[in-house]
Amino acid sequence: MSDATDPPRLLDPAAGTPELGRYMREASELAPTDADAARLEAKLGPIFDGPAGAGDPGGDGPMPAGAESPLGAAGQGGILASSTGWTIGMATLVVVAAVATWAIGREDPASEGTAEEPRHHEPARDQPKASDDSISSQARSAEAETPPGPALRQVGSRERTPRPRRRRDTSGVTGAPATTPSAGVPNELSLIRAAQDALSRDPGRALTLTEEHASLHPAGELAQEREVIAIDALARLGRWQAAQRRAARLERSYPGSPHLRRVHRVFERMTEAQDRAQGGPP
């Protein structure tokens, strides 16, 4: 089908490009096999059998915004899990931290559940859950080029089993002297802010600050922000492999994190820089 203004297609013999035409013809004849089609339909059958419009718990965007992506962490569930950007993410985390601090400050046992509840990022349905050990192991190998950071907390399911109540340690340093709740969060926040501020003009300094944060607040509320800044800093420093490995670890630990969008932008930038360096397309 063509409009009158459309130019002849390359596969049109009349176009006089037999070689290009052959490529186009072969490309246009590619198709999944019957077995492929049957396999895909079997996988999607349960979704098709559900009510249309409810096949995915996502929002209104063109991509499913839920975490039930068949791509798992690599898919849209990971990439577009939320339209929340960096700023909103930061603000949310600060609010969560403030609520936690307030709850602990009150020493109200009824508030402990709220204060203790970590930020949950729903893992993708098909995303295998790595154990803490495996993450630590990956962290060890991944950080060959970088000073080792703490293992990220693995996300869990929202369906939690009851846990014994305990006081939240906002310092995040096991066995360390307890910091006052009101002092712990601002320190953490100021470090992350300083690292973020340093990122564009002095990525080395930003990386150092993230390492400082990691040592002071290994399981802090802003651990994800720290990792994103560290990844960005590594990329800016040209330590791309280290950045890639650290990003993979972050994505594995927080498959639905809104911060992954920023990480992806970092890698887009990195890819473009590499292409330019190699004389590729702009």
Add this chain to the structure above:
Amino acid sequence: MTHAEKLSGSEVLVRGRPTTRQVFRENLGYVWRALRHLGVPESDLDDVVQEVFIVVHRKLPTWEGRSSIRTWLYGISIRTASVYRRKAYRRRERPTEDLPEASHHPQQAHSGETRHGMRKLDEALRALDEDKRTVFVLYEIEQMTMREVAEVVECPLPTAFSRLYAARRQIAESLGLPLPSGRSA
């Protein structure tokens, strides 16, 4: 005849609006091929195809039929492929998957020549930027009209033409083949 073709036809439309399963059976080949040429390696094709049809299932009740369903599907496929490609570091971690090893061809066995040709074309397509590649694939391979292409990629028609001609030049150059005069720009 493919699975999709066998199941397509008058049975597909029910009271003017197809079900997701019918859309799937009718259009799987288009979606699969478009994703394949838009840079999704074969190893991930199943997952990305599923992703497209999950979106289709969710959005189908809102499809108003102002464009053809194929145009609508391509829009979803392009955005899904784009999201997939943005994960550059994932590709770089598994560079051997950049080039699909095999493709399915309904009419003929995978001759070495065909496979080699498709790999060369894959490389040439991958060298294009996203905008040009999409226009090229939709027009030259999927044989949409330029008006439809412009609608899918949401750009003015002259821009779509400009991208097509630039893509043609680049593809011909990458494959070491000449373009007929007067058709490359």
